[in-house]
Amino acid sequence: MKPVAPPGAAALAPQGPGEAAALRRRFAGGHAFVLLVLFAPPLTLCASLLVSLDVVFFVGRWWLSPLLLLPLALIFPLLTVVRPRPTGLILASVLTPCVVFILVGAHYASHTEVAVTTLRSRDCFALDDKKELARAHQVAEQIYRGCAEAVLGTASVAGSRFLAVAGCPGYREAAEQYGRCRGRQLTSSGARQFDYLESLEVRFPCAGICHRGLRLWGPGRGQEAPSCGLFVAEWMGAAHTQAEMVLAYSTVVALAAIPGTTVVLQPFLQNWYMRNAWPQL
Helix, strand or coil, X not given: CCCCCCCCHHHHCCCCHHHHHHHHHHHHHHHHHHHHHHCHXXXXXXXXXXXXXXXXXXXXXXXXXXXXXXXXXXHHHHHHHHCCCCHHHHHHHHHHHHHHHXXXXXXXXXXXXXXXXXXXXXXXXXXXXXXXXXXXXHHHHHHHHHHHHHHHCCCCCCCCCCCCHHHCCCHHHHHHHCCCEECCEECCCCCHHHHHHHHHHHHCCCCCCCCCEECCCCCCCCCEECCCHHHHHHHHHHHHHHHHHHHHHHHHHHHHHHHHHHHHHHHHHHHHHHHHHCCCC
């Protein structure tokens, strides 16, 4: 008497080359979906760093550019359709994005930590960016006071809330001089430091970056306000936490991927997937 196949075995096992190819395609689709779900959290956190004005100014966007290569990781699921024994491809598809996220997270975690420490310090010369911002605000304040004196006929800025520093004589030349620079080369856009100081006054009730000063761009122009340094430090602290989360998450996933693939997934691939997806081997 022939042994009776277990119920549902015929439905699980492909009956021909067409069914085996369809199984490989479904497996590749599930593989790609798992990758998207697995790396959605660190990708979301990196997107938050990308749009942060403070992170972009003090750290830059350059180290986030490797994330543009992450869609190439979807090549690994496609390769499982045409290549048997997908264990190595699955492991590589997990470890490759993890390495990218670990490098990005480590870079932003270290640089944001330095920024937070120096922004909370009273030392205006501890960080080049902070020193340049303080100097830029000092120049803009001198331009504003000179403009108020010329318009109002007095050195007092008490009635200068209707003056716009951007329209004062000498502002454009100062904006060219104190443009945001990387590698000590002036950017073509110019006025980046002034633009950033303006964004701080719009977002926070503050002025300058190091000491108390006059608000020059945002609401309440001509009024004294506390330094923006502590406000920015709080936001950079949140960015530091996000970068550490990217680093920690990617490290845990990378460490778990090796035993998870070789110990847990390998038996399934050998005992069921290879037999049904590649019956000719």
